[in-house]
Every structure is written in C-alpha cells, then in structure tokens.
Amino acid sequence: MTDTIKYTLPESAIPKHWYNLAADLPAPPPPVLHPGTLKPIGPDDLAPLFPLVLIQQEVSTEREIEIPGPVRDVYRQWRVTPLYRARRLEAALQTPARIYYKYEGVSPAGSHKPNTAVAQAFYNKEAGAKRIATETGAGQWGSSLAFAGAVFGLEVQVFMVRVSYNQKPYRRALMETYGARCIASPSSETQYGRSVLAEHPDSNGSLGIAISEAVEVAASCDDTKYALGSVLNHVLLHQTVIGQEAIAQLALADDYPDVVVGCTGGGSNFAGIAFPFIGEQLRGGKKVRVVAVEPAACPSLTRGRYAYDFGDTGHLTPLTKMHTLGSTFMPPGFHAGGLRYHGMAPLVSHIKELGLIEARAYPQTQCFEAGVTFARAEGIVPAPEANHAVKGAIDEALRCREEGVSRAILFNLCGHGHFDMQAYTDYFAGKLVDASYDEKELAMALAGLPSVAG
C-alpha cells in the first residue's frame, strides 16, 4: 500500500477560535512605532485604516480568539482542508521519512489567503465599511479579497504591481470575475502613485509602492478601509486554522511532526501552519523543528537585518521591527511573486530572534525541480511560492534517507499552480534563471533604514 492517504475531518472540526501565539511567548514582540513621533502607536492611529476589532486582535494577548459564526460559515465551503500523507512521494524519494502536507489549494481562490480575507471582509462589513482597498503582487491575495468582498457585499479595489498586472492577466481576470476593480500600480489615482510616475513613468511597480497607494486611498476616504494579506499579527492569527486542523488530522494518523516546513514571503502561510505547533511546544509539548524557507533572491530572514523599518516604499505605514532588506530594496524578478517582499512579519521575525525557528533560502530553479518531482508523485501542481516549502520538505526527507532515520515531516502546500503555468513552461524550456540581487544595492537599502533605537 503505497498510495497517498487523505486525512479528513467533519465540518464540526473546523476550529472555533484562532490561536494567538502572543499569549505563549516568553517575551513580547517590540512595539509598533508611529512614523512621525517614533512613539508606540495606539488604536487611534490605526483607526482610519482598520476596523476596531482587527486593531484589538493586532495587539491581543488572549490565547484564543473566537471565530465569528458567519466567518466559519464561509470557511465551511472548503474547510477542513485535506491533510495528506505523501506515500507516493516517499516512494519516489525512497525515504523512510513520513511526509505530510496540508493542502490549502482547495479554497475557491486556490490558496490559503481566503482564511484571512473572509475574516477581514466580515469585520469591515460589520464596521460599516463600503469598500476595501488593498495591494497585490502575483494576485493570490487580491483574488482572495475579491472573493471575500463578493461574499459579504463589499467593493474591493486592488492595486496590482504593474509588472504582474501586465504579465499575469489571469489573476486579474479572476479578481474582475469576482467583481473587484483592479488597477495597475503605480497609478494616477493616488498622490503617491502620481509622484512615482512623475519620476519613473515606466515604473514596474513593487509591493511597497502598491501598499502606499492602497493605504492612501483608505486614509483619505471615510467609507474605505485598508486590508493587508500578510505581515500583520491579525493576518497571521487568521491563518492558524491551518495548523490547528493539522494537529487534529495528525492525531488521526497517530503521528506528530518532527519538522514543520513552510515558505515565507510576508509570513502568513508559514505562521498558519507553524504557530499552533510552536504554541504546543511553548506550553510543554513536544519540541518541533520549524523551518522557514524563503527565496534566495529576496532573503529577508537569512540576509536581512532585524531592525525597525517601514512596510511600504512611500513610508506611510508605521514602523515595525522585523527582518528587512530595506524598504527601498528591489528584489530581482522571479516567479514566486507572493514572496517578493522586503520585510518579514514582525511576529515571525521575533520568534526567529527567540530561536524558535530556523530559516533557509533556495534559488527558484531548485524549487521548481522539487515542485515537478512533487507533481509527478502526488498529482498536485504547486504554486511557485509553495515550491519553496516542497523543496524544504524534500531536503529534510532526503536527509532522513541518508541518515536511515524515519522522521515525520509536515509542510504547508499553500496553493495550486494553475495560474502559474508560464513559470513551469519557462522551467522546462530552460529559461528560468536564478537572478540574484546586487549586493551593493542591498547594502544601500540597509544603510537607508530609519534610525530608531531598539
């Protein structure tokens, strides 16, 4: 019996609360600072951007935060997501490892992003917002928020990084099918966008620029709020349904991971799978190695500095302490657009400093090679972002083979690659290159970090 095994759970097993890692940490993360005063910000500072409930979640130290009924009702459409034992992959790798993966690609938008998009849309609707403005890179987040907006009857306005807007028309089409308005960024719709265009009329855009535009729209319109798809505490919180479900599903398999692997861009899918396991460990449970895998071309955790920085290029956001390559750092183009962000979630950065997680960086061709191996064994084609987690898990499994040890490896397969087949086409054609950033530019971006004590 070498076939892939699925562990399912009934709808009643969908978590009733999100898990808040902050409750179990030995030390709290550093405060978020106001960009003007450099003093810790309060709820009022964020009120123009977010509904109060999300601001409260951002700073909460409660261990369990109840998932509202209407959010769980929408989750039920695709949750509990399957947990698989990758028996066919194990056979292909000839490894004694027990490889498990949690598959978030079954959501309507094809990734883990709806876990937080639905929650954010719900709270915004409750708070009386008419519209949400956001940014998107490759489009996974934008399409997920568009889906959630359609469900709750909210207008969604997405600033999409221009290079992706032009190169990835199908994610844009998905957003429009859900009824969202998608705008290439930098755009002429915001003051910041116009200032960028004035200086660089041919700007390809970046996530940092698109964030500035969306924040500006939200800050200047009474009926409009802002939503972010990763990085912030409340976003990571909403993703913890993934890990909580995985714990219950692994119990069905009578197993527990020795290693948990996730890919990291802003940090949300990684947090989703990892935080519940880290929490169990902090409360006296089994020690688990937790590995964050990031692209070598944008290596905030492995090459960035742990320092206060802005979340955007226009410096409209508060300052958070995180592993950052500098807000002016421009990563080279690569296919995992969802991982092209200069900073890492403050909470993920904090636990890296606490020694609770490891980090590793891989070039994209190695990740695609791993993704193709996975697809041929398991039948699911991963998104380029997810290929980083696949690569990390396969490396762990190969180490088990070398050492002749059977370990349980769990990774998060955060999305399918059906919108990303051009990347696979390029890979097979030998056109995929491992572009690297310019070390001098990185040094300059780091030198430009705001000088904040702490």
Add this chain to the structure above:
Amino acid sequence: MTDTIKYTLPESAIPKHWYNLAADLPAPPPPVLHPGTLKPIGPDDLAPLFPLVLIQQEVSTEREIEIPGPVRDVYRQWRVTPLYRARRLEAALQTPARIYYKYEGVSPAGSHKPNTAVAQAFYNKEAGAKRIATETGAGQWGSSLAFAGAVFGLEVQVFMVRVSYNQKPYRRALMETYGARCIASPSSETQYGRSVLAEHPDSNGSLGIAISEAVEVAASCDDTKYALGSVLNHVLLHQTVIGQEAIAQLALADDYPDVVVGCTGGGSNFAGIAFPFIGEQLRGGKKVRVVAVEPAACPSLTRGRYAYDFGDTGHLTPLTKMHTLGSTFMPPGFHAGGLRYHGMAPLVSHIKELGLIEARAYPQTQCFEAGVTFARAEGIVPAPEANHAVKGAIDEALRCREEGVSRAILFNLCGHGHFDMQAYTDYFAGKLVDASYDEKELAMALAGLPSVAG
C-alpha cells in the same frame, strides 16, 4: 442563514462499484458496427486499442461493476467530492428553488476527467501496456490522463488540437509537468496527420483528426493502447461515481432532485451525474427531469441526426449510432473546447431517443453571464464547459421563481475555470461572440453520413 452548505461524506462512502445504466434500460442500444464489414464488432476488433477488461465493460449489462482497489485508492485523494447547496446563489436569484451542485473541480487536474483517466490507466498498466496515446481538445482530458499516467507509471502521448496547442499553452504545460508528451495535431508523426498536412499545411486541427492520429499510433505499436476521454460506454460508466455520491449526499440533506442538469460535449460528465438518477427512476424510483445542455454552436443533441457515424475524421473508428452533426462538421471556435465534438455518446443519444432526457442549447455569452453570476455568489469560477450547466440550472431556478414553486435542482459543476481565464477576460471586454455554424455546411456534413441501414 443564507450561506452555502457543504455535504460531505467520509472516504468509506466512495462508491465500491460503477453503475451501468445498460442493465436497467428497457431496450438495448444499437450495436457498434465494423467500418469495413458494417457487421457488429466483436472484442477482437477492439483488442489492438483497448485492454480486454475495458472492452468487456463496453458491452457489459451487469448493473454493478466493481471498482478495483487501486483505483479507489487514487480516488480517495479527492473523493468524495463536495455537494453544495447554493444558498448564496439562491438568494442572489431570489428563487424559492433549492439549488445543489456537485463540484468535480477539486480533482488534481481540476475536472471530472480523472474519474475515468485513473481507471483506464490502471487497466492498461495491468494489461502490460507501456504507453497510452490519446487526443485532447482544450486539454482537460489530456491533463487528466497525464496525471493518471504519472500515478501508474505509464507513458502518455497526447495529440492536442493544434489551435488549442497554440492558444492554451497552460494546459499543455500541465501535461508536461505530469511528464506527458504533448504533440500538436495534425502532426507529422502519423500517416493520417501527414495526409492532412499535405492537403492543409495550416490546418488548425480538430478532435476528429486528433482521434485518428492517436488511434493510428495505438493500432500500430504493440506496447501502446488508446484511451478516449468521453463518448464510449466504459468512460461514461467510470463517471457514475459522481451521481452515486450525489444521491447519498442529497439523502444527508433529506432531499431528492426534481431536475438534474449537466453539460454535454461527448457526454461523460452528464452521464456521470445523470445515469444513477435515471437508473433509480427505471427501477421504480422517483421520476426526475434530466436536462442536457449543449453549446448552440455545436448542437449534436438538438440539431444533429440520430444515425450511424464515425467517431473520427479519418474514419478509422467503428461506426456508432448517435446524435451527430457529421464527422466532417467543423464547429466554429468557442471557448468550451471540451464541448466541440460532432457526435454525442451513443448511450446518451439512445436514452434521448427513449425519452428519458431533454436537451437544450445555449449560446456561449449567455453561459458566461450565468458563470459570472455563479462565481460572484458561490465563489467558484466555473470552466466554460460547466457554464452551460450553470446556465441550465439558473434558468430552471428562475422558472421556479416565476411559478412560485420550490423545486430541487441538481447540476454538475464539472470543473473550475482557472485555466480558462482568457475566456472571462474576453467576455468582460465584450469580445466574446456567439459564432454560429454555416447551415449549408451542416447540411453537407449530414448528407455525407455513411449510409447504414438501422
């Protein structure tokens, strides 16, 4: 409570047998004829193309045919597929109807096709085949067989209609990711392909031509068999897991459909959802209206003749009695490539003649309009093929509203549209046209039908 409801079942509820409608029919379908002798064919005639077990299934009159363990093991990766009560769509349509849909897009290839691809790959592997040759239009079938071939360690060679090969590189990339070889048809790899190219060097190809090429390869190589993704009895048989699961899931909802709707190209997803319900009715169960929805641009059931015809353009296949537009009929281009076939499954055609099903044809723009309404309400973007079923179901639901009657409507959402976003882009840009065929060409194609008594 207006939210979409999911009805799930545990893995143990995956059907243990396929349901064979032939066992319950009041009259058997007409025999399949040898193209040379015009006499009914025997198993030996098909042996070069198919393994014996599939030939036996093709002519079986057993009601239940056991699903082999290894096939069920692969099915378990995504089956039982969800059955949804479309409460959000009902609310959007303000209809008293109870709308249910069975969602086959959760399979690794994104459609219902793996239900038969896995079975066919298994039987071919068992019979000692090294390779399977097949054809594909839009690519749903080719990618599903590529997936199944990867699982069972079989080479897969796909002749892809040239126009799709060029226009839909992403389905091709999916096949290649699974390790299959994809060839634009007409190709220079077969005698028939070369003959077409000699006459029409710029030929766009067609399903009929691609079938001829794949059949030729299988007939001329000892280690190679042929596989078809629709039309044949055994293919329809394998799809009946859909309807069997739906019956069990509707029992959870304490409901039973008044109307069952499916889209039809070759007829396999329609048969998959409909045959188990028709079987219950034939055995004395509740009478159900069954509606086949086809594209107005390729209307075999509503405009074709019920007559003996070839399955391919090269006239290498046996003759089957079916609703056909003539094997030389070239439908105009439209986006539901999976529905662009000149003939209808003989078994579906037969029960149409027996009065067990209705048929309806819609132009594609109306289907896309319905698909967008569905996507905004339910969050799932349907494949263009599936939009025909969505349109059929929405029309039934609107009739319920007009009549003030609550009926239960079940339809098969046979695949997601993540590979078909160009069609949605064209729809939003107003570029989608309702091309119609030339009536004179249809008349000529029908006049060219082989003259066979019966």
